[in-house]
Each structure stands twice: as C-alpha cells, then as structure tokens.
Amino acid sequence: MRLTSTSFEGRRRRTGLVLVAPALLVLLGVLAYPIAASLLLGFQDATIAGGGVTSEWIGLANYERMLSDPTFGTALRNSLYFTFVEVLAVIAISLAVALLLNHPSGRGGFFVVVLLVPWALAPVANAVLWKWIYNANYGILNAILLQLGLIDQKVIWLGDPFLALNMMLIADAWKAIPFIALLLLAGLQNVPSYLYRAARVDGAGSWARFRHVTLPGLRIPILVAVVLQSIWALKVFDLVFVLTKGGPMDGTVVLNFLAWRVTFAFLDLGYGAAIANVLFVIMFVLALIYVRALDPERRRRRAGNA
Amino acid sequence: MTPRLRRRLGTWGVRFALLVFLVLALGPIVWGIVTSLLPTTALTQTPPDLSLAGLSLDNYADVLVTRGNLPDALIDSAIVATLTATLSLVIGSAAAYALARLRVPGSNKILLAVLATQMFPGIVIAIPLFIVFSQLRLVDTYLALSMTYLSFTLVVVIWILKGFFESIPPQLERAAAVDGASTFQTFRMVVLPISLPALFAAGVFDLLRNAGISSVWDRTRVVVVIDHLVPAPSAAAAEVHHRIRGHVRDFGIAHFLDAGSGICHQLVAEQGLARPGELLLGTDSHTTTAGALGVGGTGIGTSEMAYVLATGELWFQVPPAILVELTGRLAGGVMWKDAILALAGRLGADGAQYRALEFGGPAVSDADLAGRLSMSNMAVELGAKFGLFPADDATLSYLSHRGVDAEPFGPDPDAKYERIVEMRLETLDPQVALPHSVDNVKPVGDVEDIPIDQAFIGSCTNGRLEDLRIAGQILAGRHVHPHTRLLIAAASREIEQQAAREGLLEMLLAAGAMILPTGCGPCFGGHQGLLAAGERCIGAHNRNFVGRMGSPQAEIFLASPATVAASALYGRITDPRRVIEPAAAGVTP
Numbered sequence: 014m015r016l017t018s019t020s021f022e023g024r025r026r027r028t029g030l031v032l033v034a035p036a037l038l039v040l041l042g043v044l045a046y047p048i049a050a051s052l053l054l055g056f057q058d059a060t061i062a063g064g065g066v067t068s069e070w071i072g073l074a075n076y077e078r079m080l081s082d083p084t085f086g087t088a089l090r091n092s093l094y095f096t097f098v099e100v101l102a103v104i105a106i107s108l109a110v111a112l113l114l115n116h117p118s119g120r121g122g123f124f125v126v127v128l129l130v131p132w133a134l135a136p137v138a139n140a141v142l143w144k145w146i147y148n149a150n151y152g153i154l155n156a157i158l159l160q161l162g163l164i165d166q167k168v169i170w171l172g173d174p175f176l177a178l179n180m181m182l183i184a185d186a187w188k189a190i191p192f193i194a195l196l197l198l199a200g201l202q203n204v205p206s207y208l209y210r211a212a213r214v215d216g217a218g219s220w221a222r223f224r225h226v227t228l229p230g231l232r233i234p235i236l237v238a239v240v241l242q243s244i245w246a247l248k249v250f251d252l253v254f255v256l257t258k259g260g261p262m263d264g265t266v267v268l269n270f271l272a273w274r275v276t277f278a279f280l281d282l283g284y285g286a287a288i289a290n291v292l293f294v295i296m297f298v299l300a301l302i303y304v305r306a307l308d309p310e311r312r313r314r315r316a317g318n319a
Numbered sequence: 320m321t322p323r324l325r326r327r328l329g330t331w332g333v334r335f336a337l338l339v340f341l342v343l344a345l346g347p348i349v350w351g352i353v354t355s356l357l358p359t360t361a362l363t364q365t366p367p368d369l370s371l372a373g374l375s376l377d378n379y380a381d382v383l384v385t386r387g388n389l390p391d392a393l394i395d396s397a398i399v400a401t402l403t404a405t406l407s408l409v410i411g412s413a414a415a416y417a418l419a420r421l422r423v424p425g426s427n428k429i430l431l432a433v434l435a436t437q438m439f440p441g442i443v444i445a446i447p448l449f450i451v452f453s454q455l456r457l458v459d460t461y462l463a464l465s466m467t468y469l470s471f472t473l474v475v476v477i478w479i480l481k482g483f484f485e486s487i488p489p490q491l492e493r494a495a496a497v498d499g500a501s502t503f504q505t506f507r508m509v510v511l512p513i514s515l516p517a518l519f520a521a522g523v524f525d526l527l528r529n530a531g532i533s534s535v536w537d538r539t540r541v542v543v544v545i546d547h548l549v550p551a552p553s554a555a556a557a558e559v560h561h562r563i564r565g566h567v568r569d570f571g572i573a574h575f576l577d578a579g580s581g582i583c584h585q586l587v588a589e590q591g592l593a594r595p596g597e598l599l600l601g602t603d604s605h606t607t608t609a610g611a612l613g614v615g616g617t618g619i620g621t622s623e624m625a626y627v628l629a630t631g632e633l634w635f636q637v638p639p640a641i642l643v644e645l646t647g648r649l650a651g652g653v654m655w656k657d658a659i660l661a662l663a664g665r666l667g668a669d670g671a672q673y674r675a676l677e678f679g680g681p682a683v684s685d686a687d688l689a690g691r692l693s694m695s696n697m698a699v700e701l702g703a704k705f706g707l708f709p710a711d712d713a714t715l716s717y718l719s720h721r722g723v724d725a726e727p728f729g730p731d732p733d734a735k736y737e738r739i740v741e742m743r744l745e746t747l748d749p750q751v752a753l754p755h756s757v758d759n760v761k762p763v764g765d766v767e768d769i770p771i772d773q774a775f776i777g778s779c780t781n782g783r784l785e786d787l788r789i790a791g792q793i794l795a796g797r798h799v800h801p802h803t804r805l806l807i808a809a810a811s812r813e814i815e816q817q818a819a820r821e822g823l824l825e826m827l828l829a830a831g832a833m834i835l836p837t838g839c840g841p842c843f844g845g846h847q848g849l850l851a852a853g854e855r856c857i858g859a860h861n862r863n864f865v866g867r868m869g870s871p872q873a874e875i876f877l878a879s880p881a882t883v884a885a886s887a888l889y890g891r892i893t894d895p896r897r898v899i900e901p902a903a904a905g906v907t908p
Binding site for chain 1: 337
C-alpha cells in the first residue's frame with residue numbers, strides 16, 4: 014500500500030507514530046534502559062561503596078558462581094516448587110469456584126463481589142494480614158484449630174522451612190484465586206448452552222458433560238491462567254519480604270527475593286543482576302507461550318481446522 | 320435414590336459449597352477488620368477476647384490523629400497515584416489507540432516487547448533506576464516514584480485500552496473522519512453508543528418523542544424510506560422497521576416508501592422528490608447523491624435530524640468549493656465510476672474534507688444522469704459535504720419525465736474556488752480501489768489476476784439500469800466463473816421492472832447471477848452476501864473498509880460495474896475492455 018502525502022491511510026499511520034512515541038520514550042527510559050543495564054551488570058563485579066558504584070567486567074563469572082552456590086540452588090528449588098504447586102492448586106480451586114459461581118444458585122453479582130475482595134487487597138496488606146493469622150502465639154489459625162481439637166499444641170507455622178514455604182503458598186493462592194476464577198468463569202459463560210443440551214440429549218451424565226464439553230471449552234482460558242499464574246508465582250516478593258524475610262534457614266528464599274537480597278542487603282549488584290536475568294529468561298519463555306496462545310490469528314486458524 | 324432426591328441433595332451440596340466459599344474468601348478479611356477494632360490486650364489472650372464490649376475505633380484514632388503519620392502517607396499516596404494515573408492514561412491511551420487502529424509499523428512487535436518487559440523482576444529494575452535518579456537528583460521526589468510506577472501501569476493501560484479500542488467497529492471512525500472529525504475528535508466520538516444504520520430512522524422519531532414533540536414541522540417535506548436490511552433478516556431489524564412504520568403513521572408523513580421500493584438516494588431522484596437548488600438532508604452519508612441533480616444533499620446525524628424535523632432548520636457552515644474540471648471523453652469500457660475513483664486516488668479520502676465538490680467543464684454535458692449520480696454519491700468518500708453537478712438540459716429533461724418542473728441551476732459566474740482540479744477523461748483507465756480505503760486506487764492493469772470469491776453490482780452508487788445494462792452486455796451468453804458468486808441488487812423497483820422488461824434479469828440469471836431484492840443489500844455489511852475471513856469481493860459499491868462486508872479478514876475491492884462483471888466472468892480482477900473493447904485494451908481475452 015502506498016504512503017504518499019495524499020493517502021489518508023498514510024497520514025493516519027504517521028499520526029499513529031506520533032501518538033505511540035511518548036509511551037515508547039517513557040518505556041525506554043523506565044524499562045528498556047534499566048533492563049539493558051541489568052543485563053550488562055550480570056557480566057560485572059559491581060558493588061556499592063562510598064555512595065558510588067564501582068564495577069569491573071568479569072565475563073560469565075557471576076553465572077559460573079551460581080552453579081556452585083548452594084543458596085541459589087535452594088532458591089531455584091523453592092521457586093520451582095512454589096510455582097508448580099501454586100499453579101496446580103490455584104487452577105484446580107479456581108475451576109471449582111468458577112463452576113460454583115456458574116451454578117444457578119451461585120449466580121448473581123453478590124458472589125462475584127465477594128470473590129473480588131481478596132483480589133482488591135494490596136499485596137503488602139495481604140502479607141500483614143496472613144502474618145497475624147499465622148502468628149504462633151496469638152494467631153487465629155492456632156486458636157481455631159485448638160478449639161476444634163485438630164491440634165493439641167500451638168504450631169509455629171512459619172518456624173519450619175518447608176512448612177513456612179507451604180503456608181506462604183496458601184496466603185499467595187488465597188489472593189491469586191479470585192482473578193483466575195473470574196477468568197475461568199468468563200470462559201465458562203462463553204461455552205454455548207446448546208452444547209450442554211445436545212450432550213444431555215445424547216445421554217451424557219454430569220461428569221461426561223464436564224469432561225467433554227466444559228473442559229475443552231475452557232482450554233484457552235486454562236492455558237492463559239497457567240501461564241499468567243506461573244509468571245506471578247515466580248515473581249512473588251512482597252509475601253516473602255513481610256512474612257519470613259526468606260527464613261527459616263533460607264526455607265522461603267525464592268529467586269526474586271534472592272536477587273533482591275544479594276543486591277540490596279549484600280550490595281553485590283553484579284551477582285544480583287545475574288540472578289534476576291536467569292529469572293527473566295524463565296519468565297520470558299512463559300510470556301512467549303502466553304502471547305502465542307492469545308494470538309488471534311493462530312486461534313482462528315486452529316478454530317478453522319477444527 | 321430417586322432423581323428428585325438426587326436433585327435436592329445436589330442443590331444442598333451447592334449451597335454448602337457456597338457457604339464454605341464465603342467463609343474462606345471473607346474470613347481472613349473479616350478477621351483483619353475485627354483485629355483493627357480490638358485493643359492489643361484482647362488479642363494477646365488465648366483464646367482472644369472477642370467480646371463486643373472491647374470493640375473501639377482507638378486504633379484508627381491512633382494512626383490518624385495521635386501518631387499522625389497516616390494522613391501524611393495518604394497525601395503522599397494520593398499525589399503519587401494521581402500523577403501516575405494521569406501520566407499513564409494520557410500517554411497510554413494515545414499509544415493504545417494508535418496500536419489498535421492506526422497501523423503503526425511493527426505494532427505487534429512493539430506490543431510484545433512492551434509485554435516482555437513485565438517479565439523482568441521489578442526489584443532489579445530498581446537498581447539502575449536508583450542510580451539514574453540519584454544522578455538526576457530525583458531521589459525522594461514524587462516524580463521519581465511516579466516514573467517507577469509508570470514502568471508497569473503504562474504497560475497494563477496500553478494492553479487493556481488496546482483491547483477496548485479494538486472492540487469499537489472501525490467503520491464508525493471512518494465515518495467520523497469522513498464527516499470532518501480530527502483523529503482526536505474521532506477518538507472522543509466513537510465512544511458514543513453504536514447503532515445499526517437501520518436504527519437511525521427509528522432513532523430520529525424516538526428522539527422527537529422523548530423530547531415531547533408530536534408533529535414534524537412540515538409532514539409533506541419529509542421522506543421516509545426503508546432500504547437498509549430489507550426484507551428484515553432478523554427479528555431485531557423487523558422490530559426497527561415496525562417502529563418506523565408506526566412513527567410514519569403517527570406523524571402523518573406524506574412520503575413513505577416501504578421495503579422493496581428501493582434505496583432512498585435513487586428514489587429521491589427517480590420520484591422527483593427534490594429540485595435543483597434545494598437543500599436535502601438525510602440520515603445517511605451518501606445523501607450527497609442528490610448533488611447530481613443540482614440538489615444540495617448531505618448526510619447528518621440522528622439528533623440533528625430530530626432537530627430538523629421539529630423546526631425545519633439546521634445550522635451549516637458554508638463549505639469552500641473545489642472545482643473538478645472534466646475535459647475530454649471517457650474511452651469505451653471506462654465509466655464515470657472510474658472517474659470518481661481516480662479522483663479519490665488523487666485527492667485522498669479526506670482530500671475534499673468539508674468542501675463542496677463541484678463538477679464542471681466541457682465534459683459535464685456528456686455525463687448521463689446515472690454517471691452523475693455515481694459521482695455525486697461518492698463525493699462523500701473524499702470527505703466532501705456536497706458533490707454538485709449543474710442542473711442542465713439533461714437534468715431538466717430527466718426531471719420533467721418524472722413530472723417535475725425545474726429551472727436550470729448552476730454555479731455563479733463569479734464563483735470563487737479554493738482549488739481547481741483538472742481531470743482529463745480520455746486518458747483514464749478503469750480503476751480499482753484496493754483494500755482497505757477508497758483512496759487506495761490503482762489502474763485495473765496493475766491489479767489484474769487477483770482471484771475473487773464474490774462480485775457485487777448494486778447499491779446507491781451503481782445499482783442503476785445503465786449499470787445492469789453494461790453487466791448484461793459483458794455477461795450475455797457467458798457464465799460467471801465457477802469459483803465466483805455474482806450478486807446483483809437493483810437500486811429501485813422501477814429499475815428492477817425495466818430490467819425485467821428488457822430481458823436483463825433473465826440474461827443475468829442465465830449467466831449465473833443471484834438477484835437480490837432491491838435495497839442496500841450487502842453493501843454496508845448488514846446481510847445478504849457477507850464475506851468469510853480471507854475472501855475477496857469486488858463490488859460496484861462505495862466503501863471497502865475493514866469489516867465493511869462481514870469478516871474483518873475479508874478484502875473488498877471497488878470498481879465500475881463493467882470491471883466487476885468482467886471480473887466475475889474470469890474469477891479474477893479483469894480489465895472490462897478485454898471483453899467489450901479488446902482492441903482498446905491491446906490484448907485478447
């Protein structure tokens with residue numbers, strides 16, 4: 014198509030560039046530059062000393078150091094465990110919640126509003142809330158379980174490395190479920206009701222309808238939910254910072270938190286950036302999957318083949 | 320278990336599950352609120368002392384007044400939030416609109432890159448930013464904090480608003496742009512409620528009713544035509560038509576032409592409903608068609624029309640004029656439609672924005688009424704307010720055949736023109752407007768051999784007898800390509816009848832055409848012959864915007880009825896001179 018000065022389309026395109034430019038400039042400044050700087054920092058031995066940054070090129074040394082760093086290993090394991098279990102749990106529970114809210118008794122704005130409450134809470138406020146709930150001496154969780162006779166002495170929820178990681182997982186899942194449930198609920202409501210009626214006429218029971226109508230209809234929303242939730246689980250930081258600061262015994266140190274600790278507590282800018290870069294690569298791959306899954310062209314082609 | 324018992328158990332199960340859901344979703348929040356209302360002493364007992372007597376707002380008084388640091392924090396938050404929200408909405412909405420609509424080169428890559436940045440752990444972006452901000456002495460300022468927040472709010476704003484802008488039909492923006500709105504005005508106006516073209520007529524009367532007006536200013540000077548979506552393809556369209564008929568009865572409208580009569584712009588000419596020198600307003604942009612008779616015809620909006628019907632008046636800015644001086648003669652196989660397409664290509668889709676486009680010059684007297692109606696019709700595609708021909712002998716004889724006495728009417732001898740565009744007709748080739756804008760015009764020779772799935776002859780632009788005759792001339796004794804569908808819709812019942820008398824309909828049916836009822840047909844994408852994704856249509860109508868005739872992935876090419884008929888014959892875009900004047904085209908079919 015041509016781009017001469019009389020072309021209406023051409024002028025619209027130029028206006029478009031003008032409209033995009035401010036956003037690109039800001040994003041270059043606050044995102045692209047820091048990211049590029051961070052990528053470069055990964056190849057440097059950089060420390061903060063005397064108010065200034067001193068740095069020296071050391072090639073891949075930061076990445077080699079990672080391989081033999083037991084804390085990095087722990088953080089990687091914790092991150093992968095946290096992400097894997099959280100994605101499974103959040104998707105399963107969200108699907109149950111979505112099905113419940115799609116049921117005739119569960120419809121109506123009230124339940125959706127209730128669902129939005131945990132989602133609307135600020136991450137740090139959520140962490141503070143759960144820290145108080147988990148408090149070993151005065152926490153409501155111990156009080157309830159003692160009253161019900163499910164435990165006979167107070168449990169120090171955040172005192173054992175593996176238990177603390179799992180308790181953190183519950184607090185994060187509680188906040189993550191609403192969004193994913195809404196995503197799946199919207200997907201459920203897009204499944205045409207005639208498919209259910211047709212399945213019923215063909216003699217499908219409720220399990221068969223779920224397995225062969227609901228689940229295939231939710232394929233794209235579930236895929237989106239898996240990728241989004243993986244990214245968010247990998248990025249968890251506020252909870253670790255407020256609840257455990259990575260303890261006990263590095264039991265809740267995840268990659269994002271480790272990058273922060275190495276950078277800001279140990280002032281080892283280069284190594285911290287290298288850890289962040291590893292996390293970036295993992296999340297970037299997930300993001301690529303997300304964008305490809307959502308690409309309307311591909312979806313249409315797939316729908317066309319079906 | 321009986322089915323009834325099972326159902327009842329199921330219902331109770333769901334209710335129990337909902338209760339569990341409520342407790343789990345709200346429990347932690349409720350506990351947080353209760354905690355905030357109790358003194359520390361009550362909470363540090365085992366079990367905690369939850370007696371209502373202990374509830375107080377002391378903790379809130381403490382942070383708000385006694386310690387007094389919350390108000391400061393709230394003000395800080397408010398300032399940073401306002402600054403961040405304003406910056407990200409202003410910058411983000413502009414970018415989102417451009418990425419959604421204005422076909423910025425590489426927009427998909429930009430969006431992907433923008434999203435990818437969100438994969439970077441935010442904590443570490445903070446290090447280089449901190450270094451930069453401290454060099455700029457911006458640390459501890461609202462601006463620095465806002466800029467940092469922008470790094471993720473801006474991305475979210477761009478992605479969300481882009482989706483929103485994409486959900487608005489692009490035709491609306493095109494229409495706004497044609498009507499003279501700048502990109503920014505379009506931006507503001509497209510948020511207005513969206514309605515089908517057929518809704519306009521009903522909407523006008525509804526507006527009057529809602530304003531408490533029960534009669535029009537002059538019921539003999541109002542024409543109501545049902546031409547979009549006829550016969551009604553859906554219950555919703557039928558409902559709109561039904562409402563229009565009710566309004567026509569209640570308001571006592573003198574000229575009512577129901578579905579099947581034809582397209583309003585053709586009927587105005589054919590039934591002599593407007594005279595040279597008069598002003599004609601219609602709730603359809605192609606009302607400029609009447610300019611062929613020297614009538615000042617132009618399209619207006621629904622609410623403007625309600626005002627016209629109530630008062631008989633409307634405010635206009637007199638448009639500057641552009642004179643198109645037509646010289647020479649059209650070669651065989653070239654039509655007036657080709658001339659207006661070529662003009663659109665030369666001036667651009669907004670080349671005559673809010674201008675009166677006047678056609679003059681020695682060649683005007685050669686132009687038949689059908690050709691003039693096509694050209695005036697498409698004047699609006701160049702953004703023109705009017706598309707005027709002088710009312711000469713040809714006009715007066717056309718009108719007198721229809722029982723209308725009129726005086727000659729033309730430009731003042733001392734008329735001032737903003738611009739004079741010369742157009743030499745003898746050098747003109749058949750033209751094709753390529754997707755997706757009317758000004759994306761090329762000579763047919765440049766685009767021959769593009770395969771097409773559908774061909775359409777009809778609409779207020781080219782649904783006249785002359786157009787059907789040229790199609791008949793090309794298709795007589797031949798058959799359209801097996802992979803191509805040819806749709807034909809006459810612009811009025813009178814044309815349909817005459818075509819039947821001349822044997823044209825018989826001839827076109829024998830050539831494999833589908834004859835649609837008279838009306839707007841598929842031209843505006845309402846019904847009858849919509850396109851699937853990836854399909855190509857060549858049409859003798861007037862707009863080829865994205866999504867205009869069905870799928871946004873379809874492509875629409877605009878051309879003269881001769882080119883459309885020749886293309887239908889070969890299943891690909893074809894120069895009509897190959898069929899009717901092979902010698903002139905210098906080729907054999």
